[in-house]
Amino acid sequence: MKPGFSDPVFGAQSGFAALMNAMARPGRIQDCNALHEPPPGLDPAAAAALLTLADAETPLWTDAEGEARDWIAFHTGAPLVEDVARAQFLLATRAMPALASVDLGTDETPQDSATLIVQVATLDDASGWRLTGPGIQHEHRLTVTGLPADFAVQWARNRTHFPRGVDVVLCAGTRLAGLPRTTRITEDR
Amino acid sequence: MYVAVKGGEAAIEAAHAWLAERRRGDAALPALSPEQIEQQLGLAVDRVMAEGSCYDRGLAALAIQQARGDLIEAAFLLRAYRNTLSRFAACEPVDTGAMRVQRRISATYKDLPGGQVLGPTFDYTHRLLDFALAAEGIAAPQEAEASEAPMPRVTELLAREGLMARDAPDDGAPPPDLTREPLPFPTPRALRLQSLARGDEGFLLGMGYSTQRGYGNAHPFVAELRMGEVEVILAPPELGFAVSIGDVTVTECQMVNQFAGSATTPPQFTRGYGLTMGHGERKAMAMALVDRALMAPDLGEDATAPAQQAEFVLLHADNVEATGFVEHLKLPHHVDFQSELEKIRSIRARWEEKA
């Protein structure tokens, strides 16, 4: 089996730094290369995000199979669940579960909502969606390939539940970008 | 004088040196050892273990010495140390029914199976200062034996008669852990008991006392108070069987209280429960009174007294938290005070204009 972080303390710290900046500055692409040898099927950024955040206390859903699934179970220790709605973290490597199907938290405990990590084909912040909201001074741009065609529609619906809602981390290779529930996506026509 | 407001590293180091000197006291006298504290100030050690949530007599004794006998400071030292330990397993529930009893009394029955065992108690001592102790030191004690007689729990005798409310059976779920997660409200009883078990003895004593004085309508009886050693058993799943990892001394109190009954529940007795590490019967009794008082909402009783308010009791029972926040008032607050000065000057100016 492939190893986890070569240095568990500093690997997790640098993975977290990327995630914190991604959540604080939605759509800004962060480098996350703390994990050098991810298992087949997992991108370094997505695998590092899981290693950084998931553990025995966080039920985890993933569609990853085989060696990747075993790697996740072994290195995070997180209980793998079949039910999307019961997961605190979700890692989608192929078809993303519908946003409305995951745990959105409650109005009193919106922090109990799930975080969805999606492995996508590419991320580019030169053009594309116009993102606004907390963390964004004027607007950030983001083009994502590999998301469902109706993602922006699902996202708009997610925003209507605020403060409930799912937060998304988009990963491609060693890069990642965050979409906290507060971010508004405007599609260029 | 500007510098005087702002201490520096040198000031802190000088303070620590002075503290060390005071801790040692008169160097002409022999220094205490943690072993002496552990052996001869055993109840202080027990209290520090209980409030420090860490069963280690040696470390508790060291903490008492380091804290110059300040038991809250010692409990804090022990907690901060405990927090750095990795937890690798949870033990099985200790069976206090199988306790090797050193003390066991019931106030509800004159006699009962296993008998009343007075044990090492201050009860019935005359509180006269013993000057012989100062003159001659502590005499070598006689060996005392723990009782091996079976001692059924008094509350079990009542329960068999259907007169004692049964506690919810163990559902096998892993117990919640107060030290890993913040206390939720409403608070499950398991967490409430954890919180009370590490709570400040003085605070719980005052709270429990208030329930006897009409703030909470309690009619308590000590069904049973027992102190002694219980076995700690670990059953690691990878091992497949249970192993004993040692004995700990605990004090348990079951306090019986009448319950008037409701539409669905017959009139019966209910019990408040107190358990503390080491020999701490004042704490165990106070805890049992407060535990019972906190059942009020669940039993449909009026919950108007302070001891019946879970948020009030549980969020103020922890002396490490309380002492930190009270004592933080010693830290400089001149920035806030400055803004208060400007505020009061502004309001005052407006008041004087009007006057």
Added chain:
Amino acid sequence: MNAMPPRNTPGSAYNFAYLDEATKRMIRRAILKALAIPGHQIPFGAREMPLPYGWGTGGIQVTAAILGPRDVLKVIDQGADDTTNAVSIRAFFAKVAGIATTTRTAEATIIQTRHRIPERPLTEGQVMVFQVPMPEPLFRLEPRLAETRRLHALGDYSLAQVKLYEDIAKQGEAGTSYNHPVMVAGRYLMSPSPIPGFDNPKLHNSPAIMLFGAGREKKIYAVPPYTAVESLDFDDHPFRPMRAPHACSACGSTTSYLDEIVADDQGGRIYVCSDTDHCRENQTP
């Protein structure tokens, strides 16, 4: 204070930055959710720290969870780097993490603070960590946490508005001069920690990440960069930040927040910048 190397090898007494990795993970999860729900208080399993509750344990836990080996840490208390508690916390991290520390706001990547926000505008590369004694902005009006949690869920802040209204009716202005509550992103009422009202505007649309840690109360919350943070007020009685109307006797600043110092036994006063680094910069030609 002799700095020890970071200790993250098996057998060493403490982990890097003191907290164990499981605790850091739990705090990091809370921080991410805090950023996603600006101004909302996230309960977390605060640990006992080797410093007393009320002395910055929440801030210390947040700093420990985000701190990396290349970070440069500044710690201030009352705006100053040389106040005893700031010295003590800075020494703690130098010891358990072996990281670089600074007193210069411009050089710091993480600034842990009690009661002030530096005068020098913060930048995108910086994280402010606030030590918070009472995270609940409504606690003086409603001490029951189960109830305030419900009010936050409903966005019902009428208690705070009524209190402010009464203050204005009675004394012509808000009664709070520090820890004046703020609305974050138009949704959550938040305690800015006991910073003077003078510092409240610095929270608004700041380029820096603002993290708040309350150890004893076991809550973490956050304000992301570039987020609207408005002091609670009324249109006809706008919030008014206050400072002593004097110049700093050390650097001459007429815009910085000042400490008032009793200079003699005749009631004489002098005023100096509370932000020691800012005052030093002003004095440097």
